[in-house]
Amino acid sequence: MAEHAVVIGAGIVGAACAASLARLGHRVTVIEAGPVGGGATAAGMGHLVVMDDSPAQLALTSRSLELWAELAPRLPVAADYRTCGTLWVASDAEELAGILPKQAAYRTAGRAAGVLDAAELARIEPELRGGLCGGLRVPGDGVVYAPVAARFLLEHSGAALVRARVVNLAERKVRLDNGQTLAAEWVVVAGGAGASELLPDLPLRSRQGHLLITERGGPQVRHQLIELGYLKSAHASDADSVAFNVQPRPSGQLLIGSSRQFGRVSKEPDWPLLRRMLARAADYLPGLRRASALRIWTGQRSATPDHLPIIGPHPDRPGIYLALGHEGLGITAALGTAEVLAADLGGPASPLSAHDFGLRRFERQAVHA
Template sequence: MDADVIVIGAGIVGSACAHELARAGLDVLVLDDRRGGATAAGMGHLVVMDDNPAELALSRHSLAIWRQWADAMAADCAWHPCGTLWLAANDEEMTAAHEKQERLRAHDVGCDLIDAPTLQAWEPALRPGLCGALHVPGDSVVYAPNAARWLLAQHPKQIRVQHAEVLGIDGSRVRLAGNNWLGANAVLLANGIHATQLCPELPIRPKKGHLLITDRYPGQVRHQLVELGYVTSAHHCTGPSVAFNLQPRPTGQLLIGSSRQFDDSAPEVDAEMLAQMLERALSYMPALADLNAIRCWTGLRAATPDSLPLLGPHPQRAGLWLAVGHEGLGVTTAPASARLLAAQITGHRAELDPAPYLPQRFEMAA
């Protein structure tokens, strides 16, 4: 055996899984081909989402773990507890903010409604006329690539990281380029959208997204700003969509999203989609037009049909475990996902009910 568990993928989900498995006393080998994925391309927002009870449970539990990690994380992980303002553009969205507040408070997530004058005082760059917002102070942001590296470095005697291209999986064995084989008691697939190259039967599809970052403008924005229509855009639209999502980075830069295009794997920036995304952002914050943008890029989210990740044993492949399909919440939900996987692999009781996330909820013919 080359390890107790082989983890394929060193993004935030794979790294968190390796960290939790090592914490449970297992010897872990992490294989990564350095192609990059959603971890390097995403916003790194840590936000409690409540589109359904399972999403709320996973994200809420994950943020509690992130807060436990925060004091120990390296400075370059750029942890920033900026909180989130869910913006209500009209009375209907203000009603939605009330409903969101009730759901979050029912699960002990601290949040408060603020009125229009308070919102304008807190974020004066926003356009006048918004009705108010829901403030969730416990949300944060982090620089996910460095957080992933930090997690892997916490257990130097139990976690080994190897640059390797995995070409195939056979139970608890993996075949590398050059036809070399490695074996373990279990193999954990945690490489996001690339997982379908090794397991084409997985029910995940790409959702392409665009991001743009500005030059440094310290103090321009204090909170992560998200329109309440973001949830509809993120999970319920079946075609291309955009929504206003703006994040202040600790550097003083502003990170602007978000867009979604289904089944488009091209890495190139789509000028029309980027323009729509920026037009949406300008409609909420006109002052953005006076700022300098320094880079824009795209990334691919791995989405499942029900927008919940696949966390557990592959229903048809003995020895293979899955931690994929996190869509745009991989950074947020990596900690709780990892604890669920580690508990299942080691035979311990999980802190959350694993049933909503088990891969067996979908039919897969290996």
């Protein structure tokens, strides 16, 4: 039976959810105060990457990449979808030792992953500095320009877009700042970092990141390059951290990341941290020093304590569903997230339903901790 669903947020996750619900035959209204795909969707890199931090993350990201590959032929050219692959780079013996288990994990998820020795690494990415130990090449990973993808998903879903801000969330009712109240069987909150204003009790924290895009004409790389120490530095602690993460854009520009910082809200760059981030990138890619910075910006990742998103019904709020807290993986995981959500709302079963993305898991984790 067709129901009315309201999706709050027209970022990549909200757009993907709207598209999935509309495909089930539901009537969908998307609420967005800002531009479509203008929040974390625009601030992020648009890296489509399989990550193996946990079995659930591996399942979600690898399934999502299958869904991206299915969607790709229909995406507009401006969505810049490419399967450039990810190259995980090992700089020392410890990181090199992590390659084989990582390769094994990817293979269990059905994702190809090839080990490279130092010479092969230098051959396929000659801009990398000498002295690196090797790498893991994941050819099915890719990149996408997410604001265009979000708009495409939204426009082709047939969902209605209402430009407004949600001021109140009640049972099966959404009140907007334009005075309108929408009744809906289901309300899906896909508001990224903004969701905390509507549901302050969610276990979300904003984690700021910096990105820099270069002008065309700098050094060229073929793969998205990440240091294998990425997860170590990304999730090790609450301290500010940087990691080498460089992406070739189809335009010939490079996106340079990454940094992680809790509790910083200023949109201005944190210059000392940015310099640390760039110094790390230039350490791996010395030619970057010759590249020109075109723009630098910051963005907020909405993170949960276990770095996995929250997907599914709100346990205490009937009719409210959550699709948020993706940290740095919202673009990668958007399509898998929408599949999990749709399975909850009358859609076909998802292979991901075997994993626990529900809000309740944090209570259980607290008990066991």
